[in-house]
Amino acid sequence: MIPTFPLLFLGRQMKVIEGFGVSRVVESDNPNFKPGDLISGLTGWEKYSLITRTAQLRKIQQDDIPLSYHVGLLGMPGFTAYAGFYEVCSPKKGDYVFVSAASGAVGQLVGQLAKLYGCYVVGSAGTSQKVDLLKNKLGFDEAFNYKEEPDLNAALRRYFPQGIDIYFDNVGGPMLDAVLLNMRPHGRIAICGMVSQQSLSQTEGIHNLFMLIAKRIRMQGFLQSDYLHLFPRFLELIISYYKQGKIVYIEDMNEGLESAPASLVGLFSGKNVGKQVICVARE
Numbered sequence: 001m002i003p004t005f006p007l008l009f010l011g012r013q014m015k016v017i018e019g020f021g022v023s024r025v026v027e028s029d030n031p032n033f034k035p036g037d038l039i040s041g042l043t044g045w046e047k048y049s050l051i052t053r054t055a056q057l058r059k060i061q062q063d064d065i066p067l068s069y070h071v072g073l074l075g076m077p078g079f080t081a082y083a084g085f086y087e088v089c090s091p092k093k094g095d096y097v098f099v100s101a102a103s104g105a106v107g108q109l110v111g112q113l114a115k116l117y118g119c120y121v122v123g124s125a126g127t128s129q130k131v132d133l134l135k136n137k138l139g140f141d142e143a144f145n146y147k148e149e150p151d152l153n154a155a156l157r158r159y160f161p162q163g164i165d166i167y168f169d170n171v172g173g174p175m176l177d178a179v180l181l182n183m184r185p186h187g188r189i190a191i192c193g194m195v196s197q198q199s200l201s202q203t204e205g206i207h208n209l210f211m212l213i214a215k216r217i218r219m220q221g222f223l224q225s226d227y228l229h230l231f232p233r234f235l236e237l238i239i240s241y242y243k244q245g246k247i248v249y250i251e252d253m254n255e256g257l258e259s260a261p262a263s264l265v266g267l268f269s270g271k272n273v274g275k276q277v278i279c280v281a282r283e
Contacts, residue, residue, distance in 0.1 A: 016044040020071045022060065023049065030054055038062055040070040065242065072275035073249040074238060076224060077105035080192060082234045083227040085113050088190040088220050089166045093118035096160055098179065101170035102143065103130040103250070105275035106192060109238075110168045111140050112247045119166070122159045124175070137248060152178035163187070171196045173204050180208035183217050191221040251275045 021043040025033050033039060033054065041057040043049045051057065060070055072078060084106075085091060097114040099107045102123025111134070114121045122142045123134045134143035142159055149155040156164070156178055163184035169176055172194025179189070197203040212219060241247045252275065 016046055016049075018042045019045050020076050021045070022067050022070050033057065033059065038067065040075060065239070068251060068277050069242075069249060071277065072105055072251060073109065073242065073247075074235060077275060078109055078238060078249075079227075079231060079234050080224040081106045081109035081113060082238065083224050083230060084168060084190045084192050084222055085110050085117075085166075087227055087230070088222050089168065089188045091117050091119060091166060095119045095165035096162060096184070097121045097166040097168070098156070098160065098164050099123045099140075099168045099170070100146075100175050101125070101193070101195060102134055102140065103138070104170060107168065107170055108134075108138050108250055109247065111138055114166070115139050115141075116241070116246060133250065137250070146175065153181050156182040166190075168192060169194075173197055177206050177208050180206070180211040180217070183211060183215050185215045185217075187215060187217045189217060189219040191219060249275070251277050 020041065022038065022040045023043050025035050025037045025039060026048070027035060028037075038060040039057045040060055041051075042053070043051060058070075060067070065074070069075070089097075091097070091114065095114075095117075097111075097119045099111050099114075099121065100123075101107045102111055103125045107123060111121045111123050121140050122144070123138075123140045124144055124146045125131050125134060126145065126147050128145055131143045131145050134140040144155060144159065146152065146155070152174055160182055164179060164182050165184050165187050167176075167179045167183065167187070167189045169179070169189060169191050170193045172191070173196035175196070176189075176194075183189070194203075211217060238247070242249070
């Protein structure tokens with residue numbers, strides 16, 4: 001289970017926050033889930049949860065894959081990468097692909113899937129450690145620290161002199177604006193997240209949208225829940241890639257429920273490396 005601040009105050013109501021987690025069933029009156037079963041899905045961010053909405057719970061068949069991967073590589077972030085890349089980005093072999101927040105829970109898998117598909121892949125991240133990880137462990141062709149680039153447009157021209165076919169956007173803001181200037185005709189942009197705007201009281205505007213017309217670019221926002229019918233195919237492919245050693249997955253694991261608040265706050269300043277996970281308890 002992945003917890004964070006355990007309580008949310010809504011007016012006079014007090015409610016436990018929910019999140020994606022892995023849990024073991026203790027008691028159940030649902031015939032589909034028996035005591036002892038391992039499940040993944042939305043749970044309370046707490047040590048024990050009463051789950052009444054069971055439609056999207058998934059039973060886990062335990063094998064040599066770490067259980068925590070079922071909230072990362074084999075969970076919502078991994079499926080977001082899969083659906084966004086294959087379904088929204090419509091990749092072609094040889095495409096030039098750019099991924100922002102590329103060392104995060106979603107971006108790291110997008111880059112690896114793109115490489116396996118035969119694309120040229122560049123990622124951006126916020127520290128030299130993450131840039132090194134992208135190039136030397138996750139197999140990106142190139143990577144750069146966006147915080148060290150005074151001109152994002154110039155940086156993208158340097159890494160993509162021929163232009164960008166696919167941009168998988170996790171950050172929005174100035175990076176998206178710069179990418180629009182560097183897209184190739186008929187390029188595709190998948191809008192997955194806009195983390196650069198989430199802590200702002202007034203979000204930044206995008207100034208280069210006219211490029212959508214001039215270069216006939218398709219830009220589409222999406223939610224992984226739109227593609228749940230593809231989840232079995234996703235699991236089959238990603239488990240196969242993982243067991244063949246064709247993909248790796250980076251986690252940032254913290255121990256104990258008490259570490260959750262600081263871990264959540266750290267996400268918004270980029271302190272995590274890979275998928276942030278909280279281990280509430282070990283068996």
